[in-house]
Amino acid sequence: MHSEPSFALPGRSTPAPADRDRLDAAARFVREQDTPVLLSRVLPGLDGPELRALTDRCRFAHAAVLVFPPDERALRAELAACGLPADGPARPSVVVRDRLAARHGHHPGDLEVRILRPEVRGPAEERRTVEVFALSVPPGSGLSRIAADERGADREAHLAFDVEHPDPLVLRGLLASFARHGAAPDGGGYNPHEDGTVFYLTAPEGTKTPYRRVELYAGGDHRDVLAEHLAGTPAARYPRQPDAPRRPDVPRQSDAARPAETLLRLLTGAWTTQALAACAELRLPEAMDRHAGKRVPELAGAVGAHPRGLAVLLRYLAGLGVVSRGPDGYRLTDTGALLDDAAPASMRPLALMYGGPFYASFAHLAHAVRSGEPGFDRLHGENHFDHFARDPGLAALFDRSMASSAPLFDPLPGHPVLTAAATAPGRPRTVVDVAGGTGELLGRVLTAHPALRGVLLERPQVLPAARARLTALGVGDRCSCRPGDFADVPQGADVYVLSRVLHDWDDDRCRTILRHCADAMPADADLLVVERLLPADDSPSLATAWDLHMLCNTGGRERTADHYARVFGECGLVLAGSAPLALGAHALHARKAPEEAAGG
């Protein structure tokens, strides 16, 4: 039997909703859950390699509950009565305070929300906590209305997973995976008191726990990823605080003006691409510093620019978050630093491609939509691969632009197919990367697994850069580079990889490529296909933008997982699983269909 709750609402004659019952229920839940089972209950349908990938990165950490004690002493007494020891100091909670303030029309400064994290043990003695948010509701404070409303709706109750070794790519991959299974962005924030970033999501319809909200907690400052996450959060969840001061220089928009403003922002999107390309072309990031500001005349001298022109560009780039302006001038942000040619996985080549050859063809998008012929082919009279092949400078820029997004491969060496091949007893196993570009992916796989051998199949002109990269990574002696076409896929290897190849082509050509792979694969070989997947519904996805890019520039397309499964099936292959990578990409795992395997 529970004792009466000790947090009574001032002025109520009936007992308040039981904060103690809610604390007890949260503690029980945290003690009983096992992370993989919990993930599959939170996201019904999550299983196989994707569940394993999430389990590798996410650790169930706590369940949260919001309670309303009159003060901290009363809170500690209540926790002690629930068997929840809370020895540490109570810390301020910025995120929940701001959410409550926005929801109930209060100034954040009027609300005191503290966090305590009493420890409990999971089923295998894992260290976990019940995260207790406490809004102080002193008698007569006028905050009891908030308490009554929040207790009834329980909006802040959530489950939390700690993200192991978070970096922007891992976070984007995890968030994409949650989105794919129907979870929707629902706010979040950066807590400077703890140097941690919180991403909230709404659990999908049909979620199988009583909790409707999920938190991913990443240690460190991940405000770039957070900004993308918040952009996907419905604005209605963040009503403007009525008493928050307005910036005096921003005139109030009439409702009628908003669609026009939205459309203007969209119509000028091309200027953004060009501003980023100009920034890269001028080598502005190389002339700037991350930590010290530089003034416009100094920067103009360094990059050989007209001072006024550069001032205009820098102000625009500051609006994009690529540079920031301080009293000592302009400095580079983390985002802008990726445009520095010397940055690891520099995105400078991509900026030059998207602002250059792949930009000009977008002027012919309407033609591509009408005819199905890529705008690029219309402009240049030939396919982009053929066009680049005749211009070594452009070809090298394209190859380097592909390497720009190579961090999406980072999780791939941990794919079960590759770890199984790497640890299989007997002879060393071989991975063939078909059209493997400059070897970024294969280099990562061979670096992670010293027992594996590699073969990189590419067009001859790409191979010198690939050899140099594989040698620089120290895996050149375990990897051969073969010049050839898709028809030359080497026979008899253990794992085949097709990364960002199929999306360059229509279904007919994909079938040809896949049949070459299937013919070369022994019965028990595995095929990993790395691609962005179009969502089955209309949920937001990077793949939607790249689908347009493929239509206009390559004549290929992005596809849903079902579409890939169908094309695999037409080539004697079956889709065995799908695992999220970063930047919206997935690793699809295919094997030979049983009848093909028996016949072959």
Ligand SMILES: C[S@@+](CC[C@H](N)C(=O)[O-])C[C@H]1O[C@@H](n2cnc3c(N)ncnc32)[C@H](O)[C@@H]1O
């Ligand atoms: C989009 S890139 C992907 C490169 C790499 N797999 C990656 O994910 O970074 C496509 C690759 O297909 C190669 N390719 C195009 N046509 C080819 C062909 N007929 N035979 C072999 N490779 C081809 C290109 O050279 C290019 O490196």
